[in-house]
Amino acid sequence: GAVVSQHPSRVICKSGTSVKIECRSLDFQATTMFWYRQFPKQSLMLMATSNEGSKATYEQGVEKDKFLINHASLTLSTLTVTSAHPEDSSFYICSAPLAGGLYNEQFFGPGTRLTVL
């Protein structure tokens, strides 16, 4: 099956710094990628849809200036958490759909655990 990777898997940073998380589709091209946030023992909450070559689409309540998304190529999307604060600590997961199918099967990355001190 298709593989999606994320880097880093874990990151600890100080409050006020910015953190970049990469999401890569390793063996297929993805014009769209999705970014989710998951709090402990909770479900995945869609944050935004990353579109190659155009602006990301953010879900209601998600600050686009706080969570910067760049879809630089057909295999790479990045999420930058700017001026991170402890409440941004969470598990961030990306996914990419395999284009050309009859249904929206998405392949998920392994996730990135962000801890803001």
Place this chain on the structure above:
Amino acid sequence: AQSVTQLGSHVSVSEGALVLLRCNYSSSVPPYLFWYVQYPNQGLQLLLKYTSAATLVKGINGFEAEFKKSETSFHLTKPSAHMSDAAEYFCAAAYSSASKIIFGSGTRLSIRP
């Protein structure tokens, strides 16, 4: 609004017992439906998917799910639980081939020895 509901945030069964995890969707139009499993600190792994080809869908690790339009349900079952099945399970739906996926709240499955 379209939504996915999972009844029971935590289900505990004995090893060897039947596993039943419930999922209902809200839509007059049957969506594409998925079950994912998540182990601690890991991403999501697809267990199975419903794409209107067959109402009974078989997935990996012995799991299967049945789509029932009359009940707007897509419950996940496994005849005999194994200790390795302990994980978080998410039901999800997509309402078109290009739409975002909507996740249920998740059900944590525990297996008693």
